[in-house]
Amino acid sequence: MTSTFSRERLGWISAFAGMTLALAASAQTLPYETKAMNLGVVNCASSLCHGSASSWKDSNILQNEYITWSRVDKHATRAYQVLFNERSKRIAQNLGLKEPAHQAKLCLDCHAYNPPPAQRGERFKVADGVSCEACHGPSEPWIRSHVAPDATHADNLAHGLYPTSDPVAQAKLCLSCHFGNQDRFVTHRMMGAGHPRISFELDTFSQTQPAHFVADADWQKRKGAWDPARVWAVGQALAAAELLDVMLDPKRSRDGLFPELVVFDCHACHHSMTDLRWSPRSGTSPGRIRLNDSNLLMLRQIVRRTLPGDEANEFAQRVNDLHRAVAGDGGDPLEAARVLRASLDGIVRQLARRAFTGDDLRAMLTGLVADGLNGRYRDYSGAEQATMAIGSLMGYLSRRGELKGARAAAEALDRLYATVKDDEKFRPDRFEAALDALGRTIP
Numbered sequence: 001m002t003s004t005f006s007r008e009r010l011g012w013i014s015a016f017a018g019m020t021l022a023l024a025a026s027a028q029t030l031p032y033e034t035k036a037m038n039l040g041v042v043n044c045a046s047s048l049c050h051g052s053a054s055s056w057k058d059s060n061i062l063q064n065e066y067i068t069w070s071r072v073d074k075h076a077t078r079a080y081q082v083l084f085n086e087r088s089k090r091i092a093q094n095l096g097l098k099e100p101a102h103q104a105k106l107c108l109d110c111h112a113y114n115p116p117p118a119q120r121g122e123r124f125k126v127a128d129g130v131s132c133e134a135c136h137g138p139s140e141p142w143i144r145s146h147v148a149p150d151a152t153h154a155d156n157l158a159h160g161l162y163p164t165s166d167p168v169a170q171a172k173l174c175l176s177c178h179f180g181n182q183d184r185f186v187t188h189r190m191m192g193a194g195h196p197r198i199s200f201e202l203d204t205f206s207q208t209q210p211a212h213f214v215a216d217a218d219w220q221k222r223k224g225a226w227d228p229a230r231v232w233a234v235g236q237a238l239a240a241a242e243l244l245d246v247m248l249d250p251k252r253s254r255d256g257l258f259p260e261l262v263v264f265d266c267h268a269c270h271h272s273m274t275d276l277r278w279s280p281r282s283g284t285s286p287g288r289i290r291l292n293d294s295n296l297l298m299l300r301q302i303v304r305r306t307l308p309g310d311e312a313n314e315f316a317q318r319v320n321d322l323h324r325a326v327a328g329d330g331g332d333p334l335e336a337a338r339v340l341r342a343s344l345d346g347i348v349r350q351l352a353r354r355a356f357t358g359d360d361l362r363a364m365l366t367g368l369v370a371d372g373l374n375g376r377y378r379d380y381s382g383a384e385q386a387t388m389a390i391g392s393l394m395g396y397l398s399r400r401g402e403l404k405g406a407r408a409a410a411e412a413l414d415r416l417y418a419t420v421k422d423d424e425k426f427r428p429d430r431f432e433a434a435l436d437a438l439g440r441t442i443p
């Protein structure tokens with residue numbers, strides 16, 4: 001169970017401050033939820049459309065999206081192909097599925113694009129994996145109009161193109177498979193059967209996918225400002241919301257006598273008994289099960305920087321209340337989860353409007369380092385999430401030309417990444433030592 005991302009995700013166009021599409025995206029219909037017709041990847045792939053071998057100079061898009069996707073993006077055939085491998089066979093067998101993994105809706109909903117048969121055009125193939133339409137939406141309603149010479153982005157959206165450039169809609173889309181939602185979800189039971197632990201951070205993953213678009217001046221003119229810090233922040237808030245939704249969803253929150261274990265830190269249970277890790281923090285007692293609070297820990301710093309002081313304190317209080325209640329130290333856990341969950345929609349709306357400044361980035365970065373040195377990331381999931389966050393924030397600062405000693409910082413970041421590479425071998429003390437060294441490279 002190793003994390004597969006690396007630090008190779010710099011080099012993106014830096015962010016401009018400004019406006020974003022003001023979408024009420026929590027209400028955004030995901031591609032698989034719409035009733036429209038899907039025509040299949042083959043319809044996007046012509047060399048005159050998105051299958052050009054190289055990008056076109058006078059076009060406002062790259063036009064080689066299909067080549068990038070089919071050659072290097074794991075969403076293309078690979079996501080589907082893994083359903084034929086030994087591991088998938090074992091998972092399906094261990095779960096007692098009636099059909100093999102590559103025919104099971106349970107698996108296909110995430111490892112491919114799996115709309116109902118009535119919504120599949122003649123050339124649509126599930127074997128294409130997580131295809132263009134899985135993210136950009138069923139294409140029949142917009143395929144013709146989007147190539148008209150005077151088509152605007154707003155027209156395309158009005159015709160049903162999924163708003164992938166809106167940070168909230170994007171986060172909701174990616175999380176629908178990279179965590180799950182009310183319709184599809186990797187449970188602890190599936191992990192026990194052999195499914196890997198899912199690790200995700202929106203901005204890091206958007207870059208390692210790799211991106212098949214360039215958020216240059218032209219992109220921003222058509223689609224609004226691209227602020228990767230905002231994408232990261234919104235991604236954290238929505239991931240935290242999804243986790244709380246699992247706790248609050250009666251269908252997903254229990255598995256026999258136990259609650260659904262995915263909402264907890266995996267290594268709260270899965271580590272050796274001589275490896276004593278508990279330390280006093282966030283109102284939890286020793287020997288009690290701890291929530292996977294990795295996204296909430298990131299949000300703590302985001303909220304501190306972006307919300308007025310009293311709102312930030314209220315947020316911190318609600319998180320503490322939840323931890324205490326989950327640990328049995330007072331209060332009703334479901335009520336605490338409900339109160340915290342209710343506050344997240346407002347936070348998402350504020351973050352989606354925020355233009356993050358260099359000072360914001362620096363404050364969040366030093367805040368994350370300080371939290372880590374105060375022992376807040378002694379759980380693997382928190383350390384892993386903090387590492388991706390620190391890497392992303394350093395990347396944004398560096399692209400703004402605002403990171404002094406970027407070279408030393410990048411080397412320190414590599415060493416930090418090394419400490420979270422393998423969750424089975426994670427040692428909080430080594431992580432904290434690497435974090436301390438990294439902190440010293442940031443003036």
Ligand code: HEC
Nearest residue numbers: 082087088091101106107110177178180184185186198199
């Ligand atoms: C909620 C979405 C979701 C569901 C449902 C799901 N998966 Fe996955 N699966 C993922 C994601 C996302 C990854 C990639 C994990 C990562 O790299 O972070 C993955 C990874 C895997 C891998 C490892 C892939 C590799 O490249 O090594 C296998 C094997 C796998 N899944 C099999 C299955 C099978 C079999 C089922 C059905 C029983 C299933 N999955 C159901 C989302 C899902």
Ligand code: HEC
Nearest residue numbers: 044050060061065066069075130131132135164165213219
């Ligand atoms: C896993 C989700 C995903 C898949 C699969 C996917 N895309 Fe994208 N695509 C995105 C995101 C996110 C963006 C960036 C936001 C935006 O520009 O709307 C994007 C942007 C684009 C753009 C806009 C570039 C610009 O400058 O405006 C095009 C064109 C595009 N994708 C075509 C495709 C094609 C063709 C395929 C299939 C071969 C595909 N995409 C598959 C998520 C995806």
Ligand code: HEC
Nearest residue numbers: 004074078079082110111130134173174177205206208209
């Ligand atoms: C329909 C489900 C689905 C959606 C939507 C989706 N993904 Fe994925 N993604 C997967 C699956 C399944 C895999 C695992 C492929 C494998 O390793 O076999 C994956 C793999 C990846 C990987 C490679 C991870 C690795 O371990 O190397 C990245 C990066 C990624 N996704 C980013 C994104 C981003 C960013 C978005 C949103 C724009 C997104 N995904 C949307 C299902 C999805």
Ligand code: HEC
Nearest residue numbers: 188191192193194197261262264265266267268269270289
């Ligand atoms: C509340 C404690 C608890 C938490 C939290 C927990 N697990 Fe488990 N896990 C168990 C128990 C109990 C079993 C079943 C006993 C066994 O097989 O060892 C198990 C079994 C497993 C197995 C199968 C082990 C085997 O020997 O076959 C895997 C894999 C696994 N868990 C992964 C995870 C992952 C990944 C997470 C975090 C998302 C997680 N667990 C969170 C308690 C937990």
